[in-house]
Amino acid sequence: MDLNYSAEEQAFRKEVRTWLDANIPEDLRRKVLDYEELSKDDLVRWHKILAKKGWVAPSWPVEWGGTGWNAVQRYIFEEEYAQAGAPPIAAFGVTMCGNVLIRFGTDAQKKHFLPRIYHCDDFWCQGYSEPGSGSDLASLKTRAERKGDHYVVNGQKIWTTLGHYGDWIFCLVRTDPNNPKKQEGISFLLIDMKTPGITVRPLYLVDEGHEVNEVFFDDVKVPVENLVFEENKGWTVAKYLLGHERLNTGRIGGSKRELAKLKKMAAETMYRGRPMIEDQRFKDRLSRVEIELMALEVTNMRFLDEMRRTGNIGPEVSMLNIRGTEIQQALTELTMQVAGPRAQLFKPVDYDGFDSYGGSLASRYFNYRKTSIYAGSNEIQRNIMSKMALGL
Amino acid sequence: MNFELNEEQQLLADSLKRYLEKDYDFEARKKIIASATGCSDAVWSTFAEMGLLGLALSDAQGGFGGGAGDLHSVMDALGQALVVEPFLSTVTVAHLIDRAGSEAQKKSVLPAVIEGKCKLALATEEAQARYDLTQVSTSAKRDGAGWVLDGAKVAVVDAPSADHILVSARTSGKAGDADGISLFLVARGAAGMTLKTFRTQDNARAADLTLKGVKVGADALVGAEGKGLAALEEAVDFGTVLQCSEAVGVMQSACDATLEYLKTRKQFGVAIGSFQALQHRMVDMIVSTEQARSITYLAASKVDGGAADAAERKRFVSAAKVKISEAARHVGQEAVQMHGGMGITLEMKVAHSFKRLTMIGLTFGDADHHLERFAA
Numbered sequence: 147m148d149l150n151y152s153a154e155e156q157a158f159r160k161e162v163r164t165w166l167d168a169n170i171p172e173d174l175r176r177k178v179l180d181y182e183e184l185s186k187d188d189l190v191r192w193h194k195i196l197a198k199k200g201w202v203a204p205s206w207p208v209e210w211g212g213t214g215w216n217a218v219q220r221y222i223f224e225e226e227y228a229q230a231g232a233p234p235i236a237a238f239g240v241t242m243c244g245n246v247l248i249r250f251g252t253d254a255q256k257k258h259f260l261p262r263i264y265h266c267d268d269f270w271c272q273g274y275s276e277p278g279s280g281s282d283l284a285s286l287k288t289r290a291e292r293k294g295d296h297y298v299v300n301g302q303k304i305w306t307t308l309g310h311y312g313d314w315i316f317c318l319v320r321t322d323p324n325n326p327k328k329q330e331g332i333s334f335l336l337i338d339m340k341t342p343g344i345t346v347r348p349l350y351l352v353d354e355g356h357e358v359n360e361v362f363f364d365d366v367k368v369p370v371e372n373l374v375f376e377e378n379k380g381w382t383v384a385k386y387l388l389g390h391e392r393l394n395t396g397r398i399g400g401s402k403r404e405l406a407k408l409k410k411m412a413a414e415t416m417y418r419g420r421p422m423i424e425d426q427r428f429k430d431r432l433s434r435v436e437i438e439l440m441a442l443e444v445t446n447m448r449f450l451d452e453m454r455r456t457g458n459i460g461p462e463v464s465m466l467n468i469r470g471t472e473i474q475q476a477l478t479e480l481t482m483q484v485a486g487p488r489a490q491l492f493k494p495v496d497y498d499g500f501d502s503y504g505g506s507l508a509s510r511y512f513n514y515r516k517t518s519i520y521a522g523s524n525e526i527q528r529n530i531m532s533k534m535a536l537g538l
Numbered sequence: 539m540n541f542e543l544n545e546e547q548q549l550l551a552d553s554l555k556r557y558l559e560k561d562y563d564f565e566a567r568k569k570i571i572a573s574a575t576g577c578s579d580a581v582w583s584t585f586a587e588m589g590l591l592g593l594a595l596s597d598a599q600g601g602f603g604g605g606a607g608d609l610h611s612v613m614d615a616l617g618q619a620l621v622v623e624p625f626l627s628t629v630t631v632a633h634l635i636d637r638a639g640s641e642a643q644k645k646s647v648l649p650a651v652i653e654g655k656c657k658l659a660l661a662t663e664e665a666q667a668r669y670d671l672t673q674v675s676t677s678a679k680r681d682g683a684g685w686v687l688d689g690a691k692v693a694v695v696d697a698p699s700a701d702h703i704l705v706s707a708r709t710s711g712k713a714g715d716a717d718g719i720s721l722f723l724v725a726r727g728a729a730g731m732t733l734k735t736f737r738t739q740d741n742a743r744a745a746d747l748t749l750k751g752v753k754v755g756a757d758a759l760v761g762a763e764g765k766g767l768a769a770l771e772e773a774v775d776f777g778t779v780l781q782c783s784e785a786v787g788v789m790q791s792a793c794d795a796t797l798e799y800l801k802t803r804k805q806f807g808v809a810i811g812s813f814q815a816l817q818h819r820m821v822d823m824i825v826s827t828e829q830a831r832s833i834t835y836l837a838a839s840k841v842d843g844g845a846a847d848a849a850e851r852k853r854f855v856s857a858a859k860v861k862i863s864e865a866a867r868h869v870g871q872e873a874v875q876m877h878g879g880m881g882i883t884l885e886m887k888v889a890h891s892f893k894r895l896t897m898i899g900l901t902f903g904d905a906d907h908h909l910e911r912f913a914a
Contacts, residue, residue: 280878282805305879350884416666419714427906486668487693489900490738497734508739512893515874515882525815
């Protein structure tokens with residue numbers, strides 16, 4: 147057993163860290179570290195910098211712009227990426243739509259979309275969940291009816307992250323409402339959001355931020371060449387996507403960054419006449435989270451090792467998601483605890499020099515409840531483990 | 539032993555609940571929050587007419603002579619409706635004046651409070667204090683017959699709507715000393731007082747307060763010079779119990795909403811409440827809420843005269859606050875998780891219940907603060 151990264155891997159880590167430190171624009175890094183909302187321009191600007199470096203799509207084959215990194219290198223990259231405070235690359239384009247097209251797309255689809263995704267010429271979003279279809283995604287009702295050389299789409303999607311920035315949306319739609327097996331009447335469609343009949347409506351979260359939307363489709367015409375894979379086989383595509391890129395769901399890098407920030411804040415906050423970080427009760431709480439994170443990092447490395455050896459990982463990988471989200475949430479909660487009564491801050495009414503960072507601390511705790519809900523709630527992750535890993 | 543409300547308490551609780559259901563639903567509340575002052579004069583007048591503001595004030599001042607026990611079902615109802623008006627602040631400071639103020643102070647403030655013509659706020663928190671009432675750096679120095687106050691108070695909830703603000707200030711000693719803390723009742727807007735106002739996470743209005751050479755008369759000092767801590771602790775304990783009662787109402791409302799959601803939300807062709815994984819968690823939420831209710835009753839009896847001394851009172855109030863903070867966290871997080879994404883949308887009441895519960899856990903001392911005090 148060897149828990150250490152090799153010399154080459156450490157050199158790779160250094161290369162990544164050095165480049166990120168030198169190339170993340172300071173204004174964007176500050177926004178990320180201060181939990182400020184990033185505009186579409188912010189996200190696209192950074193995407194293009196990373197694309198120019200050639201690092202925007204590590205999961206793609208080299209011929210389409212991938213980096214050729216192995217699983218461990220990719221993990222190291224993601225960890226350094228999060229620790230550096232780099233703006234996120236929205237997963238919907240590169241990671242999701244890109245990988246789907248690489249696996250299932252026609253040559254024409256690949257040639258048209260992949261370079262545009264690589265350079266973020268189109269901002270992509272995801273049309274999966276519906277008001278009546280959350281955990282039970284396969285029950286989705288948005289209808290696509292074939293009429294000649296196009297589909298006519300009617301229905302509603304919900305929780306569309308950054309839908310208000312979206313140029314294109316990939317959607318799961320029902321093309322065969324009569325198939326009694328609900329998974330078998332679903333298709334995967336690429337839809338230009340400028341098409342008439344699409345309405346995007348904001349759905350404000352409890353922190354009053356705008357990140358998710360409802361998207362309505364009213365007789366939206368989609369050319370048949372935007373169908374990915376076969377008609378009624380969209381569930382195969384969706385399953386492929388769900389199984390893809392699950393090695394960073396533990397969010398180790400981001401949690402390490404937040405832990406370091408939290409320790410600094412606790413050292414600077416006074417309680418009962420001494421720094422909060424010296425308070426035994428608080429120290430215990432903080433230490434428990436840190437220890438859990440240490441364990442999860444090694445658990446994550448074990449999955450990486452399995453991936454490297456066998457090229458595959460099992461459904462047990464859900465545990466990364468479960469513990470990873472719990473750690474992320476615990477860190478936001480401890481940060482709020484350190485702020486104490488100051489965590490009541492939210493929005494200025496009449497306040498010159500309002501501490502908007504302070505006002506974002508509890509907001510972040512509230513907002514981060516989403517991490518155990520989205521992309522398969524922790525209940526669904528436990529179902530996956532109990533059914534598929536344990537045979538219960 | 540008898541946990542039933544008496545007839546008067548029951549009538550009051552029922553009429554308050556009816557009023558809030560009719561005039562303080564989620565939409566009405568939203569309008570109040572968006573208004574210029576963030577609280578409603580009409581609602582406040584109704585509270586006065588119903589006798590809520592004088593319920594726990596002494597008979598001699600025109601009150602009803604009740605206590606935290608009598609206010610329990612009132613606070614429970616305010617919690618269920620997520621009322622944002624400054625009731626808790628006003629009643630807490632009025633209680634302090636009733637107990638520790640001079641006859642003149644009582645006469646000038648309490649009848650006006652009872653009539654709904656005077657709102658109050660409590661300014662104890664400082665940048666370095668974090669719940670510790672002895673961490674007072676704001677100073678009060680003698681100035682002729684009166685005093686001059688200098689310093690800063692942070693996150694003073696309900697200060698923007700208050701007519702008077704109760705300020706703790708140091709007349710001797712240093713931050714952390716129990717002695718040397720004096721209490722002053724200062725008019726909001728007194729010369730030298732600046733309010734920077736903000737909206738709190740749970741949609742109250744609050745302010746950071748700066749005091750620069752604020753001159754007050756001798757009659758502003760509440761209680762004896764340098765001996766304010768005991769009265770302050772007593773009032774904060776009283777307010778803490780009221781806050782616990784409110785939390786019980788908020789938890790009840792979050793439990794009701796979650797149970798309803800489990801029964802009506804369908805996935806995989808069935809109500810999600812048919813899943814045992816969720817059933818057991820729903821039961822745990824109810825157990826947490828009932829345990830919180832019980833310990834709140836216990837603490838209320840102690841602040842209403844059932845404690846032999848201040849040490850016993852503090853111990854029981856801290857016990858309640860520990861339990862309340864933990865139950866509020868548990869119930870809030872689980873209510874949201876079982877609602878899925880809907881649970882964190884601005885348009886769902888349960889999301890606001892979660893926010894209020896979280897903020898209750900962070901004011902008047904968090905669970906760790908009270909664990910320390912309980913075990914002291």
